[in-house]
Amino acid sequence: MDRLRQRADFLAVADGVRASSPAFVVQHRERQDCGPIRVGFTVTKKNGTATERNRIRRRLRELVKRLDAISMRPHSDYVLVGRRAALTRDFAAMLEDLRGALGRLDRQRSNPHSGREGGGSGRYASGAPGRPARSPDNEMHGLNDETER
């Protein structure tokens, strides 16, 4: 499991599906390569001073470490956006929050019409019948694949 570091990767994940909980928001994107799971963390300045932001990021990082790897899908990118409640919320409760949020992300993926109804996602779902529903930003990934080869 790797950390997400490039700004472009964060922007790509931000266009994907998301699930929120009291202490954080989880964003997810499935990549088309065979790389490992990558996880990034975002804590903006509105959440407090540098010390508080550091603590939020460290607690979120610890959550991911405690999580069983099977809860996450392979070769995917995840971003956890921290909220101020992550400073004080009980750690065990936050772990349950994360498991629940990942489960909700899975359900959104298997049943796309009950999930986000973003602009133009329907034609992709119908165009790829045997595969899981793809988020609308897959159009961009296709372009990237062409340029890489």
Place this chain on the structure above:
RNA sequence: UCAGUCGGCCGGACGGCCGCUUCCGCAAACGCCGAAAGGCCGCGGGGGAGGAAAGUCCGGGCUCCAUCGACAUGCGGUGCCGGAUAACGUCCGGCGGGGGCGACCCCAGGGAAAGUGCCACAGAAAGCGAACCGCUCCGAACUCCGAAAGGAGGCCGGCAGCAAGGGUGAAAAGGUGCGGCAAGAGCGCACCGCGGGUCCGGCAACGGAACCGGCAUGGUAAACCCCACCGGGAGCAAGACCGAAUAGGGACGGCAUCAGCGGGCCGUUCGCGACAGCGAUAACGCCGCAGGGCCGAUGUCAGGCCAGCCGUCCGGGUAGGUUGCAUGAGGUGGCGCGCGAGCGCCAUCCCAGAGGAAUGGCCGUCACGUAUCGUCUCGCGCGAGCGGGCGAUGCCCUACAGAACCCGGCUUACAGGCCGGCUGAUAUC
């Protein structure tokens, strides 16, 4: 013991489980990620936030750019003296002024007789030295006393003197006292203040002494200004090296560039021919001219689109990567010099290096603090109660706060605690 003042220091401890990052050693081949540059995976050992890492307010190192080497001008900054320092607006030691019984604290503390400006309100007047209420004097109508001479009062007037007293103000033209005078006034005198040169002490700021001058220049320079001194600009997102995709630049090669008109035999070609030449434009090349090509069933007009495509190579540059990047005005200890800030010598140590940003997460035990309750042949008090010790439980489970190229400062924030010097008051000896 209480109150105060100054300086220094700490800023939870120990343990368990699971991690992150960096360096060193071993192993370095296969492999993995990436287009490349480059990065990554194992084992063992060591290191891993602060006193402010903060604000980014000063001063430097370092880097690049510009160039000035000097002077002038402009702009900005600094502003008692001496010292410390790489430097400073910092620090130390003094001086002067102000505050406090005192320890001690505070001061943007050069120049106001170079010039200009301003001085609200109040007040007569706020600066080319004034006169409101006043004081004194003089004059005269008039009134009173008197027989008279004369005396007293006096609206008012004076191009007469004065500035003591009142009142205003932050500030009113030296202050206090005595003398003096019609009343007064440095008019005279004494002391204080001020100014001047002299002498003495001090490196100096400055202090002291006697003498002289009767006193002349109100405040404001965080108003302009004058004087002295200092200052080139931008910043590690500096800079250096490597280096995609895409677009664009350059060079070379290939393909495509329909079809047209004219010229002329220069070459090929064709015809004639005696093999020297002559002729021909039917064809290609050549030269010149014009026409661009594509789109809709076609034509005209109008309109729109495209004016190349492909390959190889070169150079600049972006994303990205590597570096800069931690041995330094360095820490600790000892000795010496100095009142001190500091300086010198010796020994010893290597002590964070991230880059969507490591230095942690979750627990346990114990301290510390705090609140409530209980308890004690504890202390004080008539008592309600207050204080102390012990125990239990809860809370906070710590405050301010997170390195970002590196140093020296300043400023600001900070729960709680420790140590030392000094001052004042009280009690006891």
